[in-house]
Amino acid sequence: MPEPQPQSWRSACPVNIALEILGDRWTLLILRDVLLFQRSTFKDFQESPEKIASNILADRLKKLQQHGILESHRSESDARVIAYRPTTKGLDLLPVLIELILWTDRYEETGAPRRSIARLRRAPHEVIAEIKAAFADPTKVAKRSGK
Amino acid sequence: MPEPQPQSWRSACPVNIALEILGDRWTLLILRDVLLFQRSTFKDFQESPEKIASNILADRLKKLQQHGILESHRSESDARVIAYRPTTKGLDLLPVLIELILWTDRYEETGAPRRSIARLRRAPHEVIAEIKAAFADPTKVAKRSGK
DNA sequence: CCGGATCCGTTTCGATACTG
DNA sequence: CAGTATCGAAACGGATCCGG
Numbered sequence A, B: 001m002p003e004p005q006p007q008s009w010r011s012a013c014p015v016n017i018a019l020e021i022l023g024d025r026w027t028l029l030i031l032r033d034v035l036l037f038q039r040s041t042f043k044d045f046q047e048s049p050e051k052i053a054s055n056i057l058a059d060r061l062k063k064l065q066q067h068g069i070l071e072s073h074r075s076e077s078d079a080r081v082i083a084y085r086p087t088t089k090g091l092d093l094l095p096v097l098i099e100l101i102l103w104t105d106r107y108e109e110t111g112a113p114r115r116s117i118a119r120l121r122r123a124p125h126e127v128i129a130e131i132k133a134a135f136a137d138p139t140k141v142a143k144r145s146g147k
Numbered sequence C: 001c002c003g004g005a006t007c008c009g010t011t012t013c014g015a016t017a018c019t020g
Numbered sequence D: 001c002a003g004t005a006t007c008g009a010a011a012c013g014g015a016t017c018c019g020g
Helices: A015-022 A025-036 A042-046 A054-066 A094-107 A114-122 A124-136 A138-142 B015-022 B025-037 B042-046 B054-066 B094-107 B114-122 B124-136 B138-142
Strands: A070-074 A082-086 B070-074 B082-086
Touching: A015 A025, A015 B025, A015 B094, A025 A042, A025 A054, A025 A082, A025 A094, A025 B015, A042 A054, A054 A070, A094 A114, A094 A124, A094 B015, A094 B094, A114 A124, B015 B025, B025 B042, B025 B054, B025 B082, B025 B094, B042 B054, B054 B070, B094 B114, B094 B124, B114 B124
Parallel strands: none
Antiparallel strands: A070 A082, B070 B082
């Protein structure tokens, strides 16, 4: 087999599809908060350090749900709160997010704690498994550790 | 050690920095072409199926160079042509790109050929090594295998 | 021809204010 | 708390022009 490459599937390369879903600044920030930092409510996201505007946030949350990446339901502990959770499809974005973080940490100045990054680099699979397990277990999702 | 998580490094999470570099539709498409499909010239990128406008393309190429992801030099074979190549930093985006492609292929309808995707899924490291080797070898970079 | 730069109508974004 | 309405600013994208 002298020719492993099947002669350019560029026009069929899935990158462009991914970009229609994720290719804007805010969407990935929301996913960061949901997947990595256990945020779940509209207010949580609004309080992100990047100060997302409420209309943009509403729009992106809607799109993320339409794409089947997030789902929402009323909180059981507090009925007036709507909690957003990742679907399986959403959780499967963790590898992308982690690779992105590792790349950025390698080449840009960030204040990220060494221990967290080191663990992501050493055992990403382990971290992913933990996060998935946490979302699979209802009790862990319901209560976000105080503070 | 009962507490592995150092209490939210969200504000220091490198995702936002990555997004300032990559967080628009066109940048990643250019990188797709450079890293995965051996495109290297302005004209190559213009001919992408997504039809990027020339002013936008020029702007993104400049930014990618400013961020040290691409570098440019005049082609040796044809002096009027400028060839863009990924730097090491640029090549290290391959894992991100690959994870993105695998995710998209898993959940969205794409026309990507099964063999290419299967290989990316089975042995991403191998593919990455090949691509890096190709860029390290000047002869392979210079001539893009004809059509 | 190649790699852009410039101009300009149109769309989209995003900050603020307001509402259920 | 979880959004909508409004409106100015920015980005986009198409066409055209230009220097080498």
